[in-house]
Amino acid sequence: MRPVNTPWKGSEMSSCFKIFKNLYRDSVSLMQVSARISKLPGVAQASVAMGTEANRAQLRDAGLGDAAGAGPNDLIVAVAGDEDACELALSTAADLLSSVEEADSAACNAKAAVVSLQAMLEAEPATNLALISVPGDYAAAEAEKAIRLGMNVMLFSDNVSLQQEKAVKTLARERRLMVMGPDCGTAIVNGMPLGFANVVRRGAIGLVAASGTGLQEVTCRIDQLGAGVSQALGTGGHDLHEEIGGISMLHGLDALIEDAQTRVIVLVSKPPAQAVAEKILARARAAGKPVVVNFLGAEPALIERWGVHVASTLADAAERAVALLKDVPPAINDDAREVAAREALVERRSQLAPRRRYIRGVFAGGTFCYESQLICQRQGIVAFSNTPIKGNHPLDNVWQSTAHTLVDMGDDAFTRGRPHPMIDPTLRNERIVAELRDPETAVVLFDLVLGYGAALEPAAELTTLIGDASRTGNDLPLLIAHVCGTDADPQNRNHQIHALREAGVLVANCNAQAAYWAAYVANLQKAE
Amino acid sequence: MAGGILTALSIGYLVPQMLQQPIHFMTHSRFRHAINLVSDDVGMMALLGAASGNAPKAIRLNLPTDWDWRRLSGDRRVTWGNGVLLGHGWSVDVRQASLWSPQRDGIQELREPAPRTLDKLAQVLGTHSREQRSCNLSSVFVGSLSLGWNGLSATSSPALCEERVRAWIGCGPGLTPSGDDYLLGYLAALWPWQRHPDLTSHLECVRELLKKYMCGTTDISRFYLGQAVEGHFSESIHDLIDAVIRHATDEETSALAADVMNHGATSGADAMAGILGGLRTVASVFHRRWSGSDEPSMPCPQETYGMATHEARDASCKHTMERQ
Incomplete structure (x- = not known):
């Protein structure tokens, strides 16, 4: 290490660097080290870069010292700031660089990084669900890829047009697959929480919801009332739009009807387009299982005539579902x-x-x-x-x-x-x-x-x-x-x-x- | 983690000619899911995890989920013979692997890149840049290209090209510095149009300059640049350029751009910036759309370090601008 005193913005600050000979770390690790030491108190600048001539020149120009002894395959860590902070930053960097392997390995043991759907399938051929969270511009194309590979999709991304949503969902329907989303923030599939899901006990109530926090509220309330959830499927907020036609809610409803673990079904949404609502309620009436419907703000009488159980609030939906499961009257009503x-x-x-x-x-x-x-x-x-x-x-x-x-x-x-x-x-x-x-x-x-x-x-x-x-x-x-x-x-x-x-x-x-x-x-x- | 027999999924199209006879490799560098082997006879070759895309001089392997090359200590020697790579505690049988080779069938005539595609790529790069900036990973190449800057053009003089290439080689953060990644992407974009009369000499100029100055960068970066100057690029880059040539849909192009940008911390985005820069150069010879000036401005190279504070970054940029 070679400390160099460099004036910086009118006050006396130190800069120093350390050369790590022939040290290869992947770029993500280098960025992580750089980010960590640059946040240390008293550090004004920090750079972690390979010791190429161009980078050494940049360090000199930035007042971070002359790492003349470094070659292109050496790693340079350079910092400027308070003298003590610089010393601490360099020793922290050394520790991090030596521990990156262990830290990464721990992460690696938990789950190997996969950067393409095809690669995922090659590594785990039984995979049948892809959770996609990419900027909206790419989301529909990624979802289509997943469907063509035979996977159901949870599309966390938003900013997907209705036209794209319809195309993706139509393709999925043709292949008897489900698309949860776009903008689907939460789901619980076979006990596995996805997105912003809560830890709820498993049980016999299945949900399909076009509302993320609505689904969370109902599943949590079910848990609080001592019952459990078989599946909680999200559809995305636009699924019940006339243009989409409730493709995902209908698929989810069918899946829950067929699911032997599910004894009571709950549907949650803001009021759907009328034609879509009628399609869904007709299917619910023929479910052969009790179905509780909470179309937030919809006129209860219009739903009730389809022979389903109408809930006035999210919590009421949970309470009615639990009561149906236990074959008792609902424990509480809105006035109470x-x-x-x-x-x-x-x-x-x-x-x-x-x-x-x-x-x-x-x-x-x-x-x-x-x-x-x-x-x-x-x-x-x-x-x-x-x-x-x-x-x-x-x-x-x-x-x-x-x-x-x-x-x-x-x-x-x-x-x-x-x-x-x-x-x-x-x-x-x-x-x-x-x-x-x-x-x-x-x-x-x-x-x-x-x-x-x-x-x-x-x-x-x-x-x-x-x-x-x-x-x-x-x-x-x-x-x-x-x-x-x-x-x-x-x-x-x-x-x-x-x-x-x-x-x-x-x-x-x-x-x-x-x-x-x-x-x-x-x-x-x-x-x- | 125990060693073992690893399955090769695919091999790059330049690998067979490298492995025509028994070879002794040494391990050059090891990462969690990648290892670089080097031999005096055939140069460098990479073994990559299944999650990586194909590359001309790489073998893709199906690695166990807990695999970490860095934890395999001991003998660095690796031998090749009879269709098997044999290291200390591990081996790879490549005889059943498929051969990856890029295809560009059915394209009779190279049209100019569609303007809407360039706009789309600039848009997705801009989005990516903003996201990177929020993680302090922004690169000057990514940020500048998404805003319309282009560092090289078909009308750049040889002297200007040399100034740029010399300044960018080995410049910036990462194991493959940002400048290298940018130049690699730039070359990849130009390559299919190499026979266009207005591009031939520019491409040749950039190639020769890369050959001249690539000794100034890291071994690993030189490995990739060395392939690039011969027209060999990774699968994700190839697929994106191919989509641009085919005038594919915005959705497809955007998804392929995302594949490129997902590589590494900033390398993929820097390469994407280079691709966009290269495509703008190509477009300019059709319509002079992006050429504007013969002497495009330099980006602020300090920013490629991802300086710790905005103040420091601003100060460094100001200094560089003044120096020009």
């Missing part, structure tokens, strides 16, 4: 949700200033936002939203709430260039804090979505922020939440609920209950 907590709500609401009149819903789950709007509307509350249901109003500025506002923070406007709030809740938490500070907010209504792929400690940062807000001495609005998940999830639902309650949040059993509570409080404030 509100009454159960009325006393606590009245007591907490009595501390609210009269100017606090509005619900501010901040959701990570798009379907939770949709269902909450429906429930609030049924309670006479017309709201603004970035994804308004019929009868509600679009927000002029999605970053700014007005009157009653319920926002889906997973919508494109908030996730362009950023992770989804289920993965990184930072932006969602900032919005919650902003709503807490608004003197007109009566209730901040929100969700925490747990499961594979979701943030590991979603309540931690949020409760800290709530604590900070409460220490300002100002009165705060009510906080009402629900946690979608199970105790077996990596985040442990019970642990998250406990953290929220410790921070003063009222935690409902399900999204519908949380929305009822919020509407109840808002209506009390309005009456005053």
